[in-house]
Amino acid sequence: MNRIDQTFTQLGESGRKALIPFITAGDPTLAFTVETMHVLVEAGADVIELGVPFSDPMADGPVIQRASERALANKVNLRQVIDFVRQFRNTNQQTPVVLMGYLNPIECMGYEQFVSAAKDAGVDGVLTVDMPPEEAEDLSKRLQDADIACIFLLAPNSNSERVRKVSEIGRGYLYYVSLKGVTGASHLDLEEVERKIGQIRENTSLPIVVGFGVKDPETAASIGRVADGVVVGSALISRIESSLELTEPEIRQQITVLLASMREALDN
Amino acid sequence: MKFDFPDQRGHFGPYGGIFVAxxxxxxxxxxxxxxxxxxxxxxxxxxxxxxxQHYVGRPSPVYHAERWSRELGGAQIFLKREDLNHTGAHxxxxxxxxxxxxxxxxxxxxxxxxxxxxxxxxxxxxxxxxxxxxxxxxxxxxxxxxxxxxxxxxxxxxxxxxxxxxxxxxxxxxxxxxxxxxxxxxxxxxxxxxxxxxxxxxxxxRDFQAVIGREARQQMLDMTGQLPDVLVACIGGGSNAIGLFHPFLEDSSVKILGVEAAGEGIETGRHSAALCAGKPGVLHGNRTYLLSDDDGEIIETHSISAGLDYPGVGPEHAWLKDIGRAEYVTVTDEEALGGFHALTRLEGIIPALESSHALAYAMKLAPKMSRDQTILINLSGRGDKDMHTVANLEGISF
The missing domain is CATH 3.40.50.1100 (Rossmann fold)
Structure with missing residues (x-):
């Protein structure tokens, strides 16, 4: 059984919600990433989404764009990101890791090579923002054969037919984009999210997590009441960005505080 | 061969598609x-x-550049005058x-x-x-x-x-x-x-731009009694080129040439020639030829003409390249300027720097062809917007 499925099964049994931090691999330095993944787990992360930086992050707001630029300036590539996961697995065999990014680096590496390298390193899921189900047949099949979850997005304007289609090909969880916009936007409408998640749930048996615009513990807690998990990305990366002058342990301390407060809010 | 691409979901062979969030x-x-x-x-x-017809000013004329053709000493050059459209381009x-x-x-x-x-x-x-x-x-x-x-x-x-x-x-x-x-x-x-x-x-x-080729095909038949031997158009994303090319795709006697921007030279890495120097990948919603590094990161491009300064190209061009129906070549900044000045001085038409790439390639090609052959170039825009760029190169500021 895939680590993602195991995690959601266990969470379901204990009535808890998944806390899913997102960080961009290689931001602000190469050395920062693996150690920080362990720290995120200690602070309460159930799944880690590791952003693969891309030169043209079309779905991301300014915060994650800048994180990508910092990471690319450190010469991070897809192989390096996969290697971070391999290093993380040296001491962590439990926490699922999902790579999140854009298709071109995967195309460039080649599907076959990518899937086998990801499998060897212990990657559990892949979310490719600009690969909707229509174009995913080849890659999703290869991922499935390797027992890696091919994870898809759903949006506020996805209708029931669309939810069923995405749910059919998707594995692991469905990532509901809480608003029309880019990552880190600020106009998340909780009532609308709640209504929409009800509609999605009628059409899928996959866990539903919510991301884009989850900034604080209160929002996380509200979303946790209706969804199976929350993704926290831009808020964490903003902390990193505003702490660039500090030492790496101090930056990690900053994000630990934020994540732990979300964990607490989610559990109460 | 029938050219009825793309398929229902927008694929031209392996290219095109819908790659969006x-x-x-x-x-x-x-x-x-x-x-x-x-x-x-x-x-x-x-x-x-x-x-x-009434707002854009279509049909745009096809003009026989007789003086320039004579000067080059080979094929007769015809220009599809998209530069005369309202707002100055196609x-x-x-x-x-x-x-x-x-x-x-x-x-x-x-x-x-x-x-x-x-x-x-x-x-x-x-x-x-x-x-x-x-x-x-x-x-x-x-x-x-x-x-x-x-x-x-x-x-x-x-x-x-x-x-x-x-x-x-x-x-x-x-x-x-x-x-x-x-x-x-x-x-x-x-x-x-x-x-x-x-x-x-x-x-x-493509369908909105194909009016260029539909008109030009008939105009060439009316003016010369036959189809042109060669079509030439510049390619950034490729809209003026596909507009000219598409209605000629099934005319197998017509050779089709797309001209990309070689910038300072392909060997310098400072260019925008996705088809000639790139490889397939996915960007901006479609799979096509792209200029990226070994890791798939899109690289910075260069061209003297801002309109060609783009790391990708339309997926239909990618497909036409692979199946061999169209051929893609390059022209440097310097050569493009040569085309710019030649047309200006010999025909009294100031072309856009984008279109000047097509003109520059025709200058190389025409002398190798015979006087009874014809080249149809898409003069996709006029050069008014480029006065600053060209003047700056000559050390003149307004």
Whole structure:
């Protein structure tokens, strides 16, 4: 059984919600990433989404764009990101890791090579923002054969037919984009999210997590009441960005505080 | 061979497709339906044709550049005069069509990306005429080198947003336009200016631009009694080229040449020749030839002409290259300037720097052909917008 499925099964049994931090691999330095993944787990992360930086992050707001630029300036590539996961697995065999990014680096590496390298390193899921189900047949099949979850997005304007289609090909969880916009936007409408998640749930048996615009513990807690998990990305990366002058342990301390407060809010 | 591409989901062989974030799927479905409905709707087509005739000034003439041909001593050169269109380039053929679709779909706001500013001006123009709110995204670097077009857009009532991200050129403007679209999807129509982007844009923009080739094909038959031997057009995203090429694809006697920007030379790495020096990948909604590094990161491109300064190319060109129906070649900045000056001095026509790439290649080709052969070049735009760039190179500032 895939680590993602195991995690959601266990969470379901204990009535808890998944806390899913997102960080961009290689931001602000190469050395920062693996150690920080362990720290995120200690602070309460159930799944880690590791952003693969891309030169043209079309779905991301300014915060994650800048994180990508910092990471690319450190010469991070897809192989390096996969290697971070391999290093993380040296001491962590439990926490699922999902790579999140854009298709071109995967195309460039080649599907076959990518899937086998990801499998060897212990990657559990892949979310490719600009690969909707229509174009995913080849890659999703290869991922499935390797027992890696091919994870898809759903949006506020996805209708029931669309939810069923995405749910059919998707594995692991469905990532509901809480608003029309880019990552880190600020106009998340909780009532609308709640209504929409009800509609999605009628059409899928996959866990539903919510991301884009989850900034604080209160929002996380509200979303946790209706969804199976929350993704926290831009808020964490903003902390990193505003702490660039500090030492790496101090930056990690900053994000630990934020994540732990979300964990607490989610559990109460 | 029949050329009935793309397939239902927008694939030209392995190229094209719909590679976008989920939020854009519903508006793309809506647009695809509208495109299929209205391209066969007599009322819509009549309105489009009337606008092209009375507002754009179509048909544009085909001009026999006799003096220049004589000077080159080979093939007879004919120019399809898209430079004479309202707003000075072929771009308006497409923006008229898409703005009419926006109106049919009840979208009060249009957005566009622009490189040289020609597509931005063409979009701002139709938006002004139809009373639509218009926002144009433009790379900060392009804003500097195309100041005149920026001012034109503002005069027309558009908001021009400077994009400071990445290389600050056309690709970054496209990223930002996509971010706007995903945020304002309910009231906004995205008018893409070239034959790239997610399906249905490559086929829709092609269909709006194919008026160029349909007219030119008949005009050449009327003027010379036969089809041209060679077609030449410049390629950035490739909309003027596909507009000329498409109606000739099944005429197997007609050789088709697309000219990419070699910038300072392919060997320097400072160029924009995606088809000639790139490899297949996925960017901006479609799979096509791209200029990227070994890790798949898109690299910075260069061309003297902002309109060709783009790391990708329309997926139909990628397919035409692979199947061998069209051939793609390159011309450097310096050679393009040679074409620019030649046409200006010998024919009294100041061409856009984009189109000058096609002219420069024809200058190399014509002398190798016989006097009874013909080359048809798409003169896709006029050079008024490039006065600053060319003058600067000569050390002149206004």
């Amino acid at each position: 989920e939020t854009l799927i519903p508006p793309i479905q809506e647009l695809t339906e509208a495109y299929h409905r209205y391209m066969t709707d007599p009322g819509f087509m009549a309105e489009l044709d009337a606008d092209l 771009k308006i053929n497409n923006t008229i069509g898409q703005a009419l679709l926006a109106k049919r779909l009840g979208k009060p706001r249009v957005i566009a990306e622009t490189g040289a500013g020609q597509h931005g001006v063409a979009t701002a123009t139709v938006a002004a005429r139809m009373g639509l709110e218009c926002v144009v995204y433009m790379g900060a670097k392009d804003i500097q080198r195309q100041a005149l077009n920026v001012y034109r857009m503002k005069l027309l009532g558009a908001t021009v947003v400077a994009v400071e991200a990445g290389s600050m050129t056309l690709k970054d403007a496209l990223n930002e336009a996509l971010r706007d679209w995903v945020t304002n999807v309910d009231n906004t129509f995205y008018i893409i200016g070239t034959v790239a982007g997610p399906h249905p844009y490559p086929v829709m923009v």
